[in-house]
Amino acid sequence: MDFTSSEASADLAALTRRILADKAGHDPHGTGGFDAPLWTALGQAGVLDAALPSSLGGGGFGLPEQCAVLTEIGRAVAAVPYLPSVTMAASALAEFGTPELVDRWVLPVLRGSRVLAVALSGFTAADGRVSGTQSAVPFGAFAHGFLVATPGQVFLVDAAAGGVSIEPQQTTDHADACLLTLSGVPGVPLGDIGGWLRLRGTAGVCAQQLGVVERALELTAAYAAERKQFDHVIGGFQAVRQRLADAYLDVEAVRLTTQQAVWRLASDLPAAEAVATAKFWAAEAGHRVAHTAVHVHGGVGIDVDHQVHRYFTAAKRLEFQLGTATEQLLALGDALAADA
Numbered sequence: 001m002d003f004t005s006s007e008a009s010a011d012l013a014a015l016t017r018r019i020l021a022d023k024a025g026h027d028p029h030g031t032g033g034f035d036a037p038l039w040t041a042l043g044q045a046g047v048l049d050a051a052l053p054s055s056l057g058g059g060g061f062g063l064p065e066q067c068a069v070l071t072e073i074g075r076a077v078a079a080v081p082y083l084p085s086v087t088m089a090a091s092a093l094a095e096f097g098t099p100e101l102v103d104r105w106v107l108p109v110l111r112g113s114r115v116l117a118v119a120l121s122g123f124t125a126a127d128g129r130v131s132g133t134q135s136a137v138p139f140g141a142f143a144h145g146f147l148v149a150t151p152g153q154v155f156l157v158d159a160a161a162g163g164v165s166i167e168p169q170q171t172t173d174h175a176d177a178c179l180l181t182l183s184g185v186p187g188v189p190l191g192d193i194g195g196w197l198r199l200r201g202t203a204g205v206c207a208q209q210l211g212v213v214e215r216a217l218e219l220t221a222a223y224a225a226e227r228k229q230f231d232h233v234i235g236g237f238q239a240v241r242q243r244l245a246d247a248y249l250d251v252e253a254v255r256l257t258t259q260q261a262v263w264r265l266a267s268d269l270p271a272a273e274a275v276a277t278a279k280f281w282a283a284e285a286g287h288r289v290a291h292t293a294v295h296v297h298g299g300v301g302i303d304v305d306h307q308v309h310r311y312f313t314a315a316k317r318l319e320f321q322l323g324t325a326t327e328q329l330l331a332l333g334d335a336l337a338a339d340a
Helices: 007-023 036-044 047-051 063-076 082-096 099-110 194-226 238-266 272-302 307-320 325-339
Strands: 116-119 123-126 129-138 145-150 153-158 164-169 177-186 188-191
Touching: 007 036, 007 047, 007 063, 036 047, 047 063, 047 082, 047 099, 063 082, 063 194, 063 238, 082 099, 082 116, 082 145, 082 188, 082 194, 116 129, 116 177, 123 145, 129 145, 145 177, 145 194, 153 177, 194 238, 194 272, 194 307, 238 272, 272 307, 272 325
Parallel strands: 116 145
Antiparallel strands: 123 129, 129 177, 145 153, 153 188, 164 177
């Protein structure tokens, strides 16, 4: 087991960080939700082609490199759909789709000109036609296509097809989700890959949460080192130091468990328990670090115009995405009971 980052991961993360620092915008609370110019810039720089195998002209990167990008996206709280579009949908189409599907759907995503979203629950299929509803589909309001999971099959659905209803929904920080309703919509079958999508997506959520809480802690530690109370910086008070130390341990727990889950997935090893463990820490520790950031910042921490608020809302959303901490513990309990 080797958690050392590859040279490609380090280079890709560094490139992503530079682009996000130069081009990432932050809309006021409750507006926006998709930074289209940034998405295009990432595509033009070659950051998005991690999903495409080198045999098809792409960068040939895998899940570890994609998660390195997601961590940087989390650090910047950037409004780009890398997780559903690249780590999940484009990767699935490159792995299980036909060359025609790659040309039509994957290549535009990697150029930053299209968005794919993923809906993993609430749908059924009959005779190749998909029906059902899922609320709060991430980036669904801007999606050109959807990967939709039904029992035993995943379908690719064109957002422009008849019978597709997309109703934008506002989440805690941005209007970037949708209520997706399908009524007998024809879909392209990709196979029984719902579990594959969920595991990769969950690992990606953990990687993005790592970036969010890592940067939130950095900002909070810097604030504690300069904010004075009673003529002393608040970072000098024992209670604050202990709170920051606990947050540091939480961030490192998210990092270690995420690296283990990604390594097992990339190595084609059984990874369900490792992914559940990582998501438990991403949810539970993410909750604690987000609240520490707000509490240490005091009044400015609840100001929706302050940068720390973006990290709080991002951490809270990722805490619940693809399973809460309790759901992960229940899954681990079921796995242990089955082994016994």
